[in-house]
Amino acid sequence: MTRVYVPRDTTAVSLGADDVARVLSKTADAQGADITLVRNGSRGLFWLETLVEVDTDAGRVAYGPVLPEDVPSLIESGMLEGGAGHALYLGPTEEIPYLKHQQRLTFARAGITDPVSIDDYRAHGGFNGLITALASTSQQIVDEVKTSGLRGRGGAAFPAGIKWQTVLDANPQSEHSRYSGQKFIVCNADEGDSGTFADRLVMEADPYLLIEGMTIAGLAVGAETGYIYLRSEYPLAQMVMNDAIARAKAAGYLGDNVLKSGKAFHLEVRLGAGAYICGEETSLLDSLEGKRGQVRVKPPLPALKGAFGQPTAVNNVLTLAAIPYILAEGGQAYADYGQGRSLGTLPFQLAGNIERGGVVELAFGITLRELLEGYGGGSASGRPMRAVQVGGPLGAYMPESQWDTPLDYEAFADVGAVVGHGGIVVFDDSVDMLEQARFAMEFCAVESCGKCTPCRIGSTRGVEVIDRIRDNQDRDANLVLLHDLCDTLEDGSLCAMGGMTPNPVRSALQFFPDDFARTTPSTTTEES
Amino acid sequence: MPQATPSNTRARVQAIVADLKHMPGALLPILHQVRDSLGHIPTEAVPVIAEGLQITRAEVHGVISFYHDFNTQPIGNHRVQICRAEACQARGSRALEEHARKRLGIDYHQTTPDGEFTLEPVYCLGNCATGPSVRIGNHIHGRVGATRFDAILDDAITVPLDPEPLTEGDA
Numbered sequence: 001m002t003r004v005y006v007p008r009d010t011t012a013v014s015l016g017a018d019d020v021a022r023v024l025s026k027t028a029d030a031q032g033a034d035i036t037l038v039r040n041g042s043r044g045l046f047w048l049e050t051l052v053e054v055d056t057d058a059g060r061v062a063y064g065p066v067l068p069e070d071v072p073s074l075i076e077s078g079m080l081e082g083g084a085g086h087a088l089y090l091g092p093t094e095e096i097p098y099l100k101h102q103q104r105l106t107f108a109r110a111g112i113t114d115p116v117s118i119d120d121y122r123a124h125g126g127f128n129g130l131i132t133a134l135a136s137t138s139q140q141i142v143d144e145v146k147t148s149g150l151r152g153r154g155g156a157a158f159p160a161g162i163k164w165q166t167v168l169d170a171n172p173q174s175e176h177s178r179y180s181g182q183k184f185i186v187c188n189a190d191e192g193d194s195g196t197f198a199d200r201l202v203m204e205a206d207p208y209l210l211i212e213g214m215t216i217a218g219l220a221v222g223a224e225t226g227y228i229y230l231r232s233e234y235p236l237a238q239m240v241m242n243d244a245i246a247r248a249k250a251a252g253y254l255g256d257n258v259l260k261s262g263k264a265f266h267l268e269v270r271l272g273a274g275a276y277i278c279g280e281e282t283s284l285l286d287s288l289e290g291k292r293g294q295v296r297v298k299p300p301l302p303a304l305k306g307a308f309g310q311p312t313a314v315n316n317v318l319t320l321a322a323i324p325y326i327l328a329e330g331g332q333a334y335a336d337y338g339q340g341r342s343l344g345t346l347p348f349q350l351a352g353n354i355e356r357g358g359v360v361e362l363a364f365g366i367t368l369r370e371l372l373e374g375y376g377g378g379s380a381s382g383r384p385m386r387a388v389q390v391g392g393p394l395g396a397y398m399p400e401s402q403w404d405t406p407l408d409y410e411a412f413a414d415v416g417a418v419v420g421h422g423g424i425v426v427f428d429d430s431v432d433m434l435e436q437a438r439f440a441m442e443f444c445a446v447e448s449c450g451k452c453t454p455c456r457i458g459s460t461r462g463v464e465v466i467d468r469i470r471d472n473q474d475r476d477a478n479l480v481l482l483h484d485l486c487d488t489l490e491d492g493s494l495c496a497m498g499g500m501t502p503n504p505v506r507s508a509l510q511f512f513p514d515d516f517a518r519t520t521p522s523t524t525t526e527e528s
Numbered sequence: 529m530p531q532a533t534p535s536n537t538r539a540r541v542q543a544i545v546a547d548l549k550h551m552p553g554a555l556l557p558i559l560h561q562v563r564d565s566l567g568h569i570p571t572e573a574v575p576v577i578a579e580g581l582q583i584t585r586a587e588v589h590g591v592i593s594f595y596h597d598f599n600t601q602p603i604g605n606h607r608v609q610i611c612r613a614e615a616c617q618a619r620g621s622r623a624l625e626e627h628a629r630k631r632l633g634i635d636y637h638q639t640t641p642d643g644e645f646t647l648e649p650v651y652c653l654g655n656c657a658t659g660p661s662v663r664i665g666n667h668i669h670g671r672v673g674a675t676r677f678d679a680i681l682d683d684a685i686t687v688p689l690d691p692e693p694l695t696e697g698d699a
Contacts, residue, residue: 014655014670046657179552192652194613200654232560232597233653235666270553271560274596276651290555290581292594308552350657352618357657380619389614425615425656439617443651449594 001034002080003055007111008039009204010236011197012049019068020050027071033080041205043111044347044359045098051111053093056082062090098375103337104361105325105345106318110205116243118251121208127253129324133216134261136327138168141220145323147331149343154188154279154316155391155420155496157409163313166303167221170311179308185217185226186288186307186314190272190279192231193392195351195423198359199317203230203237206321207244208253211267213320215258216327218265221313226265229284231272241269276447280495281314283449294449295495316421318347337363342408342419350376352425353385362407369403371424383428387436387512391420393443394500396507397427397436416507418500433512438466440504444489448497454489455498461485462505469516479516482509540565541573545580555581555591559598568599596648603646604639606684608632609663612649615656620673624660627674631681644685 006012006021021037028035045051051064052074061082063074070088077086090096104110113120121127133141146161167183174180187210191199202210214226230238245267248254256264270288272278278287282296285307306312322344326334335343342364348371350357355377372378372385379385387397396417398405405411412419427436441462448455462485468478486502493499509516544561548554558577562569569592578585592598610625632640632647639646655661658670662677664684672680 010653010668011655011658011670014661014668015658049658191654194652195615195656196652197654197656233650233663236668237654270556272595273556273560273598274650275594287556288553290553290591291587292590294594351615352656352659354657393614423615423656425618427618431618436614436617439614443613447651 001036003036003038004080005038005040005053005060007042007049007051008115009042009201010234011046012042012051013236015049015065016068017050020052020066020071023068023071024052027075028080031075033075035080038114040113041111041115042201043093043099044107044201045096045356046358047356048090052079054079054082058082058092060093062093062096063088064090098356098358098360102361103345103363105334105337106202106209106321106347107206107359107361108325109209110201110359113206115205115207115240116247118208118247118253121206125328126208126324127212129327130212130215130253130259132327133219134259134263138220138222141216141327142168144326144331145220148322148326148334149331149338149341150319150322150326150334151342151409152316153318153322153346153421155418157419160315160319163303163315164217164220166301167223167311167313170304172222172311174309177309179310182225182308182310183221183223184307184310184312185214185221185223186285186312187214187226187228187320188279188281188284188314188316189228189230189234189237190284191234191317191421192276192279193421193423195389195425196349196392196421197351198347198349198422200234200237201359202317202321203234204240207241208248209321209324210241210317211244211248211254213323214267215254215265216323217313217315217320219263221311223313224264224266226267227288227307228267228269229272229278229288230269232274238269238271245269277449277497280497283495284314285312292449294451295497297494318421339363339365339406340408340410342410346407346419346422348407348422348424350424350426353379353381353428354426355380364408365406367404367406368398368424371407372403372426376426379426379428381428381430383430385426386429386431387427387433389425389427389504390423391418392423393440394418394496394503395420396503397433397511398507399511416503418503433508433515434466434470434518437505437508438463438470440501441466444497444501452493452498454492455501458485458489458498459501479509537566537570537572538576541576542580545577549580555588559592563598568602571600604643605686606645606664607648608645608681609648609650609653611651611653611655611659611661613652613656615652616659616661619659619671621660624672624674624677628677631678645681
């Protein structure tokens with residue numbers, strides 16, 4: 001019996017993995033081949049999807065990218081025995097350079113296991129962190145996280161251990177509240193930044209990792225209830241997470257008596273409803289409470305008054321997914337990766353116009369250029385890369401002169417850019433940076449929660465001003481106006497939506513001024 | 529599907545509210561459930577939800593209007609969402625949007641006259657390494673150019689299985 005793996009994550013399925021699996025089963029059946037088909041998560045080597053793997057005596061062997069119509073010839077060439085006779089043969093999976101040189105702590109199991117199999121998870125070191133945590137005091141867990149140097153992976157990079165300490169120390173008693181006495185763990189799985197998909201891959205490829213991380217968080221701060229606030233744009237992640245939670249509950253990893261420890265932890269997925277702003281933590285909390293997802297004024301910090309007015313740890317998926325390793329191997333083992341104040345690893349996500357897109361988990365410190373060229377292999381179109389947006393739609397567009405910046409929170413801040421959630425979106429030289437600046441404003445206008453005037457109205461005015469620049473109407477005056485508007489947005493907004501929308505706009509203006517100086521047909525252009 | 533009349537809409541919404549109202553922060557789960565079972569959130573659902581949760585109709589309306597997912601009018605048989613975000617732009621989604629508008633003869637937030645497709649923008653489907661991305665129902669498709677877009681739509685078109693018209697009893 002041969003085990004054959006066909007991924008079931010969103011990207012693989014979006015490229016036909018379900019059809020590959022169907023054809024594979026049928027063809028193997030017809031030939032009397034004895035195979036067990038495993039729908040694993042993805043390894044995150046997305047340019048190779050559908051990446052089919054076959055178990056052999058010498059380990060797993062990969063083939064890709066496989067289309068359904070390739071299956072018969074693959075089988076004929078001896079794929080089920082790990083044969084090397086087909087053009088799509090990639091050799092041993094672990095030897096693929098893109099994967100081999102990564103430092104996978106969070107994504108150690110992704111693509112290797114059946115995502116919803118608890119046995120697989122345990123066989124690959126799963127729940128070791130939880131077992132350590134159950135034998136520790138809350139303060140010991142928090143101290144371990146402090147030692148690790150882990151900072152919030154959602155973008156704000158706030159030290160996770162300090163946040164947890166605040167929640168641990170917070171008093172949960174509140175008068176006249178049905179929630180008095182409770183604390184909450186809220187996982188921010190509203191991964192709305194374009195170019196990011198690491199949260200999704202954790203949930204689709206290794207959901208127990210998030211369950212384990214959240215359970216440990218609950219033990220650390222004294223919370224018995226956790227919510228995963230998941231965006232509705234991720235239907236497959238929702239399905240996998242719900243399946244995994246039900247199985248974890250049935251197996252005693254969740255519920256009133258976690259692994260017979262006497263400690264309780266309950267977990268539930270809550271679905272967002274298509275609002276980018278709900279990735280902002282206070283807006284997320286209002287949405288979770290059943291309200292419009294509007295940003296709250298801080299203080300009070302969510303750590304003190306968060307979900308339903310109670311002390312709440314709000315953490316990104318990747319932050320929580322880093323926790324099991326830290327508890328199992330020790331905070332210092334995690335802190336041994338990285339540099340300066342950016343410790344540990346970050347799963348970078350190569351996206352957009354890139355030849356080899358996917359998840360690249362590495363210690364902080366690698367340069368952007370090494371990622372783009374060494375891992376990414378340049379643009380997918382074959383044209384020169386021109387602009388790279390790091391950290392989502394609120395991140396700066398970086399020109400080639402900045403690509404030697406090391407991926408490190410402080411080093412990026414020094415050049416006016418952000419690491420954010422680690423998404424890297426590549427554009428080739430066909431990009432029009434005026435259009436990208438305009439889109440940044442347009443996106444802000446569509447997704448603003450409406451609470452702050454500069455964000456709600458300034459973004460619409462921003463689109464209009466850029467249109468006037470494009471149409472060559474009072475260009476110089478409108479460029480000054482655009483800079484002023486960016487200052488107002490930055491200084492006068494409560495949250496990062498309005499406050500950081502100027503990042504892509506200003507960087508486009510600063511580094512790609514030619515795109516704003518083009519003369520296009522307009523009322524002021526003379527007829528030729 | 530039975531014809532949605534004001535009275536049975538009310539009953540269905542009441543059942544959903546009764547089922548979910550004990551959840552902390554029940555409004556979003558209720559609205560999702562209503563939309564999933566009725567296809568949209570009709571005006572007559574608002575007072576039923578408000579009463580069930582002991583909040584004002586204005587509060588319910590405020591929440592519905594805040595979120596892109598909660599459509600208050602019926603949409604086509606298939607919700608077609610094209611990702612407009614940066615990573616898909618870098619792979620040609622702007623051209624795909626143009627193609628989709630032409631092919632369907634509608635703009636965003638409109639439904640084709642035959643009631644098959646409603647076109648909507650979406651800001652990221654998390655499929656950013658293999659764009660442009662398109663979602664139809666719960667299926668996400670990657671590397672969608674014009675040709676693939678047309679093929680996906682052709683596949684999705686609802687073809688009646690039985691050429692005979694349904695009698696009333698079958699509905």
